[in-house]
Amino acid sequence: MKEIHLIVVGKLKDKNIESLEDDYLKRVKAPKLQIHEVKAQSENLDLEGQEVEKKINDISKNGSAHIVLLSEWGVEKDSLEFSNWLENLFQAHSNLIFVIGGAAGHGKNILDLCHSKLSLGKMTYPHKLARLLFVEQVYRAQTIRENHPYHKN
Numbered sequence: 454m455k456e457i458h459l460i461v462v463g464k465l466k467d468k469n470i471e472s473l474e475d476d477y478l479k480r481v482k483a484p485k486l487q488i489h490e491v492k493a494q495s496e497n498l499d500l501e502g503q504e505v506e507k508k509i510n511d512i513s514k515n516g517s518a519h520i521v522l523l524s525e526w527g528v529e530k531d532s533l534e535f536s537n538w539l540e541n542l543f544q545a546h547s548n549l550i551f552v553i554g555g556a557a558g559h560g561k562n563i564l565d566l567c568h569s570k571l572s573l574g575k576m577t578y579p580h581k582l583a584r585l586l587f588v589e590q591v592y593r594a595q596t597i598r599e600n601h602p603y604h605k606n
Contacts (some may be wrong), residue, residue: 456548458512462501462555470581476497477588502560514579518548520567527570536594580586
C-alpha cells in the first residue's frame with residue numbers, strides 16, 4: 454500500500470487547526486497519509502535531527518522511502534504540478550516521507566538524508582500552518598487525480 458508520512462518536529466496544540474487538519478485527513482483516501490510528531494529540542498538541530506532520523510528509520514525499514522524536506526529553499530509547485538509530481542514519485546517508491554523541521558530548520562544529518570526539497574511558497578509560515586497547508590495539498594492532489602470538483606482551474 455502506498456503511503457505518505459509527514460514527520461513534524463513539535464506537537465500541534467491548537468484545537469482549531471487540529472480540527473481542520475483532522476477533517477482533511479479523513480478525506481484523504483489514497484494514498485494513506487500519516488502524521489508522526491517528534492519532540493522539539495529547544496532548537497537544537499542535532500538532537501531534533503536524531504529524533505527525525507530515528508522516525509525515518511522506523512518508517513522505512515527496507516530503505517525504499519523517498520525523503521522530501523519541506524523547506525523555504527525547496528522547489529515550488531502549483532497544485533497541479535504537485536499532484537503530478539506525487540503521482541510520479543509513487544511510480545518509483547511505495548512510501549514518501551515529508552519532513553517539517555523545527556523552528557530552527559533541519560539538521561545537517563537530515564539535509565544529507567533527503568532526496569529532494571519542496572517549498573510551500575516564498576512566505577514563512579508557522580509550523581502548525583505549514584502542516585495544515587501540506588495536508589490540504591495532499592487532499593487537493595487526490596481530488597485532482599480523481600477529477601473531483603474540489604480543485605477548480
